[in-house]
Amino acid sequence: MNASSNFFIGIDVSKPFFDASLMAVIDHQKQSIETARFDNTADGLKAFAKWLKSFKVSMDQNTLVVIENTGIYHRLIWSFCNKKGLSLHIGNAAHIKWSFGIARGKNDKIDSIRICKYACKEADTLKASAVLNPVLMQLKDFMTSRTRLLSQINSNKQYIKELKNINDPTVQKVIEQAHRTAIEGIAQSIKDIEALINKIIAENIELKHNYDLLITVPGIGHLTAVYLISCTTNFSAKITGKQLACYAGVVPFEHSSGISIKGRNRVHHMANKELKKLFHLSALTVIQYYPEFRTYYNRKKEEGKHPMSILNAIRNKIALRVVAVVNHQKPYVNNQLIAA
Structure with missing residues (x-):
């Protein structure tokens, strides 16, 4: 691939699919932007790879991919870029949006084009995101699951408390028993997740080392x-x-x-x-x-x-x-x- 050729790809990710926009810069001349939509699945990424190949996109550091941080929906693309050796920047959605200036109207295709232009404009300042670490993703998912389950327990307890002063005692007893069973089940699930979290930390040397350092800081506990x-x-x-x-x-x-x-x-x-x-x-x-x-x-x-x-x-x-x-x-x- 000619060293004077660079490619900038902006991707707008949603749960079922993602829109991609591709801009080639050859000898410092911007080419027209190409767009396409793909399923946000393994098969969709295969089609995406063929699409890139049809435009002779170099699978190396001459190509920059920019996506917004969507929580979990961009992970397949993250993994794809890592495997292909593509530079990937996962940006803050608000920061990217504000860079557009005053923008009237939007849809997924337009957003991908804007992200593509943003990638080209800010290429010198954008830092490549870290390689996707499956262990850290598991840890993050377990922590999120624990927070959600804890929220469910608190919600159930609050609901029972609110009913106590206005409900018939007999009915209240039945409701409390039903919720008690649910609360105990959720509490056990939290314990199971915490055990998995502890296992991940204990089995990974790098994580365990930083964990041991962090808990020496006053006020920093296990969670x-x-x-x-x-x-x-x-x-x-x-x-x-x-x-x-x-x-x-x-x-x-x-x-x-x-x-x-x-x-x-x-x-x-x-x-x-x-x-x-x-x-x-x-x-x-x-x-x-x-x-x-x-x-x-x-x-x-x-x-x-x-x-x-x-x-x-x-x-x-x-x-x-x-x-x-x-x-x-x-x-x-x-x-x-x-x-x-």
């Missing part, structure tokens, strides 16, 4: 450590503490403009809410059990700071320590990073 590993792909991207804090939504940003808007600094609503909740629980724990953080909390409170503002600062501190122990590969002990 928080596992969730951090799953949502950061075991810190493979070498993120900074500030990046993790931003991702968790615990970094305050200035909110002002000229002389008319003088708002207080505040965190952004775009965040991983589950991670933010876990960091919040960690902050409550360290205030109660760690003198370093308890002293900090009391001092700031005496200075007149709002309790939630102080808690957010502690969440931020925990995020910074999490990344520090992983990046330095040293456990956290007595507010110092020391060799293991």
Whole structure:
């Protein structure tokens, strides 16, 4: 393949199918964009490969594929790109959307074309996403399943509680018995999933090593450590503490403009809410059990700071320590990073 030829592919993924747009750049000249739709299945990817071959797309680093992060629906394409040696960037959907500027109207084909143009325009700044790790995907799915099942238990318990004050005692007893059976079954399922999570961590050397480092950080328990590993792909991207804090939504940003808007600094609503909740629980724990953080909390409170503002600062501190122990590969002990 001519070294002066580059290919940019934008893919809009949905559950049943995906739309692909292909732009070739030959000798710095953009060619017309080709589009097609394929089933989001193994057979659909075979057809996609033949389509790329018909346009003589190079299956190497001269081709860049960009897709939006759809949670689970893009995984087949992710695996396909890894096997074919294609550079793949899995982008934040909101970031890609905002890059379009003011856009009127949309459909899957148009979105794929816009993503294709975005890939060409931002090619020099886009970083290739990590290779799909089946073990980490299993861990992430198990953690998500655990959260969903726990939510079902809480929902059932709340429903029973709401009925208790208004229901006939006889009817209430029957309902409670029926829900008790369901709750016990779900609780057992959660235990089974937790056993699988523990098995994955124990059997994988890299995961176990970072897990052991994370739980040395004050406030970071078993579930928080596992969730951090799953949502950061075991810190493979070498993120900074500030990046993790931003991702968790615990970094305050200035909110002002000229002389008319003088708002207080505040965190952004775009965040991983589950991670933010876990960091919040960690902050409550360290205030109660760690003198370093308890002293900090009391001092700031005496200075007149709002309790939630102080808690957010502690969440931020925990995020910074999490990344520090992983990046330095040293456990956290007595507010110092020391060799293991």
